[in-house]
Amino acid sequence: MSVLIVIPARYASSRYPGKPLVPLTGASGVSRSLIERSWLAATAVSGIDRVVVATDDDRIKAASEAFGAEVVMTSSTCGNGTERCAEAHAKLGGGYDVVVNLQGDAPLTPHWFIEDLVKGLLASPEAGVATPVLRCDGAALNGFLADRKAGRVGGTTAVFAADNSAMYFSKEVVPYTTKIYPDSDSTPVFHHVGVYAYRPDALAAYPDWPVGPLEQLEGLEQLRFMENNRRVLCVEVESQGRQFWELNNPEDVPKLESMMAEMDLE
DSSP states (O other), X not given: OOEEEEEEEOSOOSSSTTGGGOEEEOTTSOEEXXXXXXXXXXXXXXXXXXXXXEESOXXXXXXXXXXXXXXXXXXXXXXXXXXXXXXXXXXXXOOOSEEEEEOTTOTTOOHHHHHHHHHHHHTOTTOSEEEEEEEEEHHHHHHHHHHHHTXXXXXXXEEEOTTSBEEEEESSOSSOOOOOOOTTSEEEEEEEOSEEEEOHHHHHHGGGSOOOHHHHHHTOTTHHHHHTTOOEXXXXXXXXXXXXXXXXXXXXXXHHHHHHHHTTOO
């Protein structure tokens, strides 16, 4: 099976313009851009045939090529990362059995998240797309709730059925619970990890579907699959002691740098 990782990256983010080029300082004091750290995370995954950065911005292209990444230029009209991955895969001539979308704001994604994700998709032939979910401990859940209380959009949460088919994704904290969880306790809330693995037919169909009301309200691209009756498989992954967070807001920069220092990540 051939596997392609695409890192979609755009400069004109509404919440954080220029985010891919934001520097992050690791435990050793070395500063690298967000897009470089995401590329390093992708190249650490085993069983991958190719890694490319997909962008419509010359600044991101230049920065990516400077650290050795292969870049595919895509249209500025791509509405989200999935559309950009579909265009990049087509421009490369297609032919890959699995296309992974490692979004450029998730540099702390451990390699086993993606390895387990690809295995999960290949083991479920009826699923066109798969995405990882990570059970929140109390500390993570309390962080989500603090973000929402402060009016910030933090991570995305997922609810799924007994067969791991996604039921819903939201930027609100779902399911609702009134229980207070100590930091180290397990909770019923799952953090959606912003990585996707697609079968080529599902990925190619995606850009032709209209944006549905749920995708428009939540701003979550994966809901388009669900609104078009395509099964989204949730693959539960384990943290193995690693902290995980995405860079969604400027306030997340010190949080990620603190996590890298604690985990001794350069």
